[in-house]
Amino acid sequence: MAEIAHYKEMHPLAFRITHWVNLVAMILLILSGIEIHYPVLGGVMGLARGLHIFCGIVLVVNCIARIVLAFVIKSSPMGGTRETVTDFWNWLPQKYNRHQLGAWIKYYLFIKKDHPLSAKLGVPQKLSYLLIGILILFMGYTGFCLWDVTMNVPFFAGFTFAVGGLMKLRIIHYFMMYIFIWFTMIHGYLALIDGMALPRLMFFGKETGGLTYSLETWNIDGYDDLGAAEKIEIVNKEDEQAAATA
Amino acid sequence: MKDSFIESLESRGLTRRAFLAFCGSIAAAIGIEGVTGIDVAEAIEENALIGTNGGRGEGKLAPVVWMELGSCTGCTESFAQADDPDPATLILEYIALNYSETLSAAAGYSLEESREQTIKAFPGKYVLVVEGAVMTRWNGDALRIAGEATCAPGESPLLDVCKNAAAVIAAGSCAVDGGFCAAEPNPGGACGIQKYMADNGVNTPVVNLPTCPCNPATLVAVIVQYLLLGTLPQLNEYNMPEVYYGETIHDNCQRRGHFENGEFVYEFGSEEEAKGYCLYAMGCKGPQTKANCGTIRWNRRVSWCVDAGAPCIGCASGDPRVTQRNWIDFNAPFLNRMKDIHIGSLRVQPTPVALTITGVLAAALIVHGIGMKAAGRTEGAGGPDWEPVREYDKKHGITHGSAAAATSEPAEKAAAEVSEGGEQ
CATH class of the missing domain: 4.10.480.10 (Cytochrome-c3 hydrogenase, C-terminal domain)
Known part of the structure; x- marks a missing residue:
């Protein structure tokens, strides 16, 4: 029973949608990108290019939308609570995380035994998510530098010149794909290793009961089984009644 | 005068029709609005009447110096391989190609003298075409022309020609970026003419015309535009004419x-x-x-x-x-x-580099996952216990909120109380 409760306030619908868009766009971008790098499949280069450019634009727009929504939508700063703050606070250094970077690193290196108390986004998590946001925008930018339609626009051509040409830019763009793949591997691993509660919430909006967290004491303060005990009682009573009538 | 020009063309086996077609294609290549094939024909005619008193200003042909440096002579070949008079060689003949190791009839002292005289007679007026890479190693001794270290840093015969030129045209990739000569390990210290001039503080305008070899049509178009309008084409950030080097292959x-x-x-x-x-x-x-x-x-x-x-x-x-x-x-x-x-x-x-890192990462995650399971942190193994209080807070005796004595007890109690409820 050591899981924190996963409430919808942790990942509101709008952010679950942007997460879905990120996931689908990135998978399509990676697959079409590999095809563009070297045509493993015959016959689909036109499709791959069209899809790549479309998904690239979708990913960039989605990233910008996510950033804008962070200032509009409220989400909880930690699992196990239904209290919310405007989402962008969760992307800045938070008091719940203070002095916890070392604790997180030690925890993942098995030096520390128990799970660190933290905000919804732990310290390494927050840093890597922020980096990914910047990377998406930079990846989009280098993509536009390479796309023949926009490559000669001074805003993009200037960067190509500074980097030293299209070949170098292609290698940077290609290598950054692997950074996304590495990020997703670690991200997926860490999200799944703690159990299915988080993916259930993030993908399907299903809540899971667990420990509750107090924003006042910055600590675990109870347990919420989402009314499961009551439901079981009701079922038991019904069973009893059924047995009595029988 | 016109007749003599046409006669001159015909004597070289070039019809009037072919000449005009050529001029049209040059005009298209120059790509400046309002410049037609007729303008090009007139420019060539006025500037380039060999053997007559015509040309821009009393028979003075536009002087050109062609410096051949570390090269395979492929660009000269590309330019001058014609087996019968064709437009490219025609143009070449109609400029005053005062110095070219390969194409000049003269050789030795008289040719070197011709170069020096051109610099003296037309300072700031002649066009310098550079073919091949600038070989700078061993104080310029990597390439010696007429007994001199041609490309020495600081002061050299090449820099003299560059300083006094109206414009430098780097013909072919070796002249642009060093090309094959500059490829690793670059023993001759080769580089392009633009970098050599920049390193030695010469700022004559450069037009870079890469490709290996230089495309004769491109080179002719730049020279003709210079003869015609006295201007150089619009250049991109690499000093290459935008009109030829603006779109991908x-x-x-x-x-x-x-x-x-x-x-x-x-x-x-x-x-x-x-x-x-x-x-x-x-x-x-x-x-x-x-x-x-x-x-x-x-x-x-x-x-x-x-x-x-x-x-x-x-x-x-x-x-x-x-x-x-x-x-x-x-x-x-x-x-x-x-x-x-x-x-x-x-x-x-x-x-391979990227895939190696990916493989190492995947292996590390698998090992870590096994560790997480062994440590009882996975869902099936009961999950990790939460620290009762942040280590830093514990060390410094910090508490938060009104429930200042927050410990793990409430959580444990709460968990114990509802444990029979199970997980939903």
Whole structure:
């Protein structure tokens, strides 16, 4: 029973949608990108290019939308609570995380035994998510530098010149794909290793009961089984009644 | 005067019609609005009347000095290989090509004298065409012309010619970025003329005309534009004329249709190659290379690399500012999609490097996952226990909120109380 409760306030619908868009766009971008790098499949280069450019634009727009929504939508700063703050606070250094970077690193290196108390986004998590946001925008930018339609626009051509040409830019763009793949591997691993509660919430909006967290004491303060005990009682009573009538 | 010009053309086997067609294509190549083939014809006629008193100002032909440095002479060849008088050689003859090691009839002292005289007689007025890389190593002794260290740093015969020129045209990739001569390990200290001049504080305008060899039509067009308007073409950030080096090879490639259809050559000698499919998978650098090869073509528009069945190797994609970004180092190995990346003295393709890191990461995550399971932190194993209080807070005796004595007890109690409820 050591899981924190996963409430919808942790990942509101709008952010679950942007997460879905990120996931689908990135998978399509990676697959079409590999095809563009070297045509493993015959016959689909036109499709791959069209899809790549479309998904690239979708990913960039989605990233910008996510950033804008962070200032509009409220989400909880930690699992196990239904209290919310405007989402962008969760992307800045938070008091719940203070002095916890070392604790997180030690925890993942098995030096520390128990799970660190933290905000919804732990310290390494927050840093890597922020980096990914910047990377998406930079990846989009280098993509536009390479796309023949926009490559000669001074805003993009200037960067190509500074980097030293299209070949170098292609290698940077290609290598950054692997950074996304590495990020997703670690991200997926860490999200799944703690159990299915988080993916259930993030993908399907299903809540899971667990420990509750107090924003006042910055600590675990109870347990919420989402009314499961009551439901079981009701079922038991019904069973009893059924047995009595029988 | 006109008649004598036409006669002069005809005596060289060139019809009036062919000459005008040539002028039209030059006008199109120059690409300036309002410049027609007729303007070009007039410019050539007025400036270039050999053997008459015509030409721009009392028979003075536009003087050109052609310096050949570290090169294979391929650019001269490309320019002057005509077996009968053709427009390119015609133009060459109608400028006063005062100095060219390969093309000048004179040799030795008299030729060197002609170069010196040109500098003296037309300071700031002649055009310098540079072919080949500037060989700077051993104080310029890597290349000696007429007993002098031609390309020495600081002061050299080459710098003298550069300083006094109206414009420098770097003809061919070696003159632009050092080309083959500058490819690693670059023993001769080769670089492009732009970098050499920049390093030695000479700021004569440079027009870079890469490709290996230089396309004669492009070179002629730049010279004619200079004769015609006294201007140089509009240059991009690499000092290459935008009009010739603005679009990628890929955009104007005759095999582009096969690319979009996903029809590729994966192996030379294959059926796909015979069908003329796209050479992208063979490492074609067309998408990264901006040049007009596919439209202007070569050898009097007979063919060009891709038409001949070879992938583009990116000979116009070097960076004139940085020697080791010459087009060879920038594109080799030619038959791979990407250039090798340099890790110390190691030369490797990006993909194996990236896949190695991916493999190591995957293995690390699997090992870590086994560790997490063994440590009882996974869902099935009961999950990790939460720390009762932050280590830092514990150390410094910090408490938060009104429930100042927050410990793990409430959580444990709460968990114990509802444990029979189970997880939903």
